[in-house]
Amino acid sequence: MQLQNYTCGEWVAGAGKQSELVDAVSGELIGTTSSTGLDFGRMLAYGREVGGPPLRKMTFPERGRMLKALALYLMDRKESYYELSYRTGATKADSWVDIEGGIGNLFANASLRRVLGNMPFYVDGDAIKTSKGGTFIGHHIMVPKEGVAVHINAFNFPIWGMLEKVAVNWMAGVPAVVKPATVTSYLTEAMVKDIVASGILPEGALQLIVGSAEGLLDHVMHQDVVTFTGSASTGRMLKKHTRIVDESVPFNMEADSLNAIVLGPDATPGTEEFDLFIKEVGKEMTLKCGQRCTGARRILVPQNVLEDVQIAIGKRLGGTVIGDPRVDGVRMGALAGQTQRNEVKRALDELLKGSQIVYGSADSVDVKGADASKGAFMSPILLLNADPWKNQQSHNVEAFGPVSTLMPYTDIDDAVALTKLGKGSLCASIATYDEKVAQQFVWGAASHHGRMLILNREMAKENTGHGSPLATLVHGGPGRAGGGEEMGGKRGVMHYLQRTAIQGHPSTITAITQQYQQGARMNITKQHTFRMHFEELHVGDTVITDIHPVTLQDIEDFAHLSGDKFYAHMDANSLEGTIFTGRVAHGYFILSRAAGLFVDPPKGPVLLNYGLDECRFVKPVYPGMTIQVRFTVKEKVDQEKRTPEDVAKGIVKFLVDVFDETGETVAIATILTMVKKLDQSL
Ligand code: NAP
Numbered sequence: 001m002q003l004q005n006y007t008c009g010e011w012v013a014g015a016g017k018q019s020e021l022v023d024a025v026s027g028e029l030i031g032t033t034s035s036t037g038l039d040f041g042r043m044l045a046y047g048r049e050v051g052g053p054p055l056r057k058m059t060f061p062e063r064g065r066m067l068k069a070l071a072l073y074l075m076d077r078k079e080s081y082y083e084l085s086y087r088t089g090a091t092k093a094d095s096w097v098d099i100e101g102g103i104g105n106l107f108a109n110a111s112l113r114r115v116l117g118n119m120p121f122y123v124d125g126d127a128i129k130t131s132k133g134g135t136f137i138g139h140h141i142m143v144p145k146e147g148v149a150v151h152i153n154a155f156n157f158p159i160w161g162m163l164e165k166v167a168v169n170w171m172a173g174v175p176a177v178v179k180p181a182t183v184t185s186y187l188t189e190a191m192v193k194d195i196v197a198s199g200i201l202p203e204g205a206l207q208l209i210v211g212s213a214e215g216l217l218d219h220v221m222h223q224d225v226v227t228f229t230g231s232a233s234t235g236r237m238l239k240k241h242t243r244i245v246d247e248s249v250p251f252n253m254e255a256d257s258l259n260a261i262v263l264g265p266d267a268t269p270g271t272e273e274f275d276l277f278i279k280e281v282g283k284e285m286t287l288k289c290g291q292r293c294t295g296a297r298r299i300l301v302p303q304n305v306l307e308d309v310q311i312a313i314g315k316r317l318g319g320t321v322i323g324d325p326r327v328d329g330v331r332m333g334a335l336a337g338q339t340q341r342n343e344v345k346r347a348l349d350e351l352l353k354g355s356q357i358v359y360g361s362a363d364s365v366d367v368k369g370a371d372a373s374k375g376a377f378m379s380p381i382l383l384l385n386a387d388p389w390k391n392q393q394s395h396n397v398e399a400f401g402p403v404s405t406l407m408p409y410t411d412i413d414d415a416v417a418l419t420k421l422g423k424g425s426l427c428a429s430i431a432t433y434d435e436k437v438a439q440q441f442v443w444g445a446a447s448h449h450g451r452m453l454i455l456n457r458e459m460a461k462e463n464t465g466h467g468s469p470l471a472t473l474v475h476g477g478p479g480r481a482g483g484g485e486e487m488g489g490k491r492g493v494m495h496y497l498q499r500t501a502i503q504g505h506p507s508t509i510t511a512i513t514q515q516y517q518q519g520a521r522m523n524i525t526k527q528h529t530f531r532m533h534f535e536e537l538h539v540g541d542t543v544i545t546d547i548h549p550v551t552l553q554d555i556e557d558f559a560h561l562s563g564d565k566f567y568a569h570m571d572a573n574s575l576e577g578t579i580f581t582g583r584v585a586h587g588y589f590i591l592s593r594a595a596g597l598f599v600d601p602p603k604g605p606v607l608l609n610y611g612l613d614e615c616r617f618v619k620p621v622y623p624g625m626t627i628q629v630r631f632t633v634k635e636k637v638d639q640e641k642r643t644p645e646d647v648a649k650g651i652v653k654f655l656v657d658v659f660d661e662t663g664e665t666v667a668i669a670t671i672l673t674m675v676k677k678l679d680q681s682l
Contacts, residue, residue, distance in 0.1 A: 302409060351383055430442075554623070613669075634653045
């Protein structure tokens with residue numbers, strides 16, 4: 001079988017010399033691949049010209065629904081990916097991370113449609129007042145880049161590696177060209193075939209290169225974004241590419257990482273944290289045969305428990321059955337191929353210059369249900385580096401396989417300093433039930449890590465583990481780890497958006513962002529806004545309410561009803577040294593009374609009020625003053641029906657601007673309401 005590239009709307013087999021792709025377990029030939037003859041320049045132009053425009057036109061909710069539909073579609077086909085995934089040497093559990101973890105990324109990013117707003121672009125943060133008179137303000141918008149997301153991926157997660165990235169660029173409105181590592185590209189190709197066949201994405205949103213991508217970067221342009229996951233040496237070479245430099249193309253690099261896992265000084269043998277730590281180390285060394293970028297390569301333990309830890313880890317690893325991942329009871333499969341095994345052995349030789357093997361063997365391994373001479377099997381290997389300050393190989397050499405090094409530390413400061421010798425890592429963990437230890441470790445080491453996990457008995461059950469990046473949390477690390485950052489919920493989407501500061505009159509800024517800003521023109525509606533359906537309301541629609549004169553009795557009544565008898569409201573003799581010149585009305589009274597002014601009571605399209613986004617009491621209100629409200633539609637967010645029977649509705653945010661007899665604002669808040677649609681079929 002020859003794998004195919006998906007380029008410019010067609011499936012194309014590469015010409016010329018083919019790379020052979022081999023089953024990691026049996027050594028059998030799976031197929032061949034080549035990208036020779038592909039016109040990379042045309043592919044990138046096709047992505048920009050054909051894939052980009054329809055994606056950019058879609059709103060965030062539309063893109064999110066597209067991602068969700070794709071996730072459901074792929075979930076239905078997951079069994080076929082599991083079958084193929086065994087051939088990469090992965091067990092069922094390893095494949096779950098790759099396949100369902102990858103699809104989970106689509107779901108997680110799809111959910112961002114609820115937080116990114118209703119437009120094709122994102123409005124970032126609050127508007128900024130840049131003038132005294134309020135006629136000149138600034139805001140930030142983030143629009144989709146008009147280029148292509150070029151993803152160059154590592155071999156270890158052929159599905160997750162693609163989906164965690166494309167989910168994000170599609171959510172942003174940017175098309176992708178995916179280049180999986182050749183050795184496991186057959187699994188990526190199988191999924192891309194399904195994605196294309198689904199017709200869920202607009203044409204041009206996804207293209208695939210199987211085989212070499214040498215020369216691809218010769219065609220990138222300033223609106224493109226390149227992400228690279230792989231070894232530091234390849235990453236550094238590509239990052240220096242003249243097109244990357246000359247066109248200022250953002251280059252996100254995720255590379256080698258010598259992640260550490262630390263046993264807290266309190267977590268002595270017999271404690272729950274000690275057991276959790278041993279379990280976690282065992283998992284880290286054997287899951288995916290140690291081929292995880294986040295894998296715990298360095299195991300730091302207090303000097304006095306070094307031997308206990310060594311024995312406990314050895315015991316744990318001893319129970320790991322290695323072999324054909326399809327066979328019952330097998331917990332660890334094979335490395336992705338012989339080349340990868342040779343690489344691990346080469347790195348191991350380097351590590352052995354400063355460490356010794358205390359568990360496992362580089363040369364022999366017992367396997368179940370497979371032929372050890374044909375598959376890329378390897379035993380887990382635990383090394384001991386007795387002097388980690390002297391023998392620095394452990395902090396510099398990554399063996400991308402089931403190899404980790406145990407080393408002693410003296411105190412937490414020493415542990416922090418040792419983790420930093422990794423020169424920047426994706427993640428670090430500590431097992432401790434002592435919050436002071438956790439605090440000291442995290443405060444000390446966070447500058448050198450992209451993610452940190454504190455493992456203890458209280459979170460153990462729900463904990464996702466040292467090595468698992470989550471779609472909602474940032475993945476990436478400084479220094480050696482590449483200095484990149486991806487995922488992290490809406491933070492990830494921002495990498496594919498151009499942030500632009502916009503400056504002008506509040507009316508102009510409101511018209512652009514569709515978020516009402518104070519000082520912008522208002523449209524005083526004939527009908528009360530509570531009488532209008534979602535579709536009938538427009539940003540800027542305003543009701544100016546009646547006036548309420550605030551009295552001392554109001555303050556007394558509100559204090560009695562709420563129980564809030566704070567001295568500033570109740571005791572005129574206690575105000576010396578405060579900003580108040582008399583008994584001041586409760587801020588919550590002002591807001592509550594404002595509701596009494598702006599609410600139009602009879603049953604209508606407004607279904608409910610579910611809270612406040614922000615609220616400030618900006619000027620004291622004393623008896624004798626009056627309050628009145630400008631009640632303005634600030635923003636509308638469409639909502640989808642959860643079930644066909646659901647009431648069709650949207651969220652309307654209203655700006656509640658409470659002002660006094662001088663016209664000055666005394667309180668300001670944004671209230672969140674759900675408003676029924678006229679068209680219930682939507
Ligand atoms: P690699 O050899 O550096 O390859 C990475 C990717 O770069 C592959 O797709 C490779 O394609 C491609 N590539 C190589 N030369 C290229 C060129 N001239 N132009 C364009 N693309 C080129 O790394 P790997 O062996 O696949 O992955 C293992 C490494 O990845 C480990 O060091 C691991 O730590 C790291 N990793 C890091 C993360 C992270 O998130 N930080 C995640 C996973 C893995 P070919 O396969 O066709 O050569």
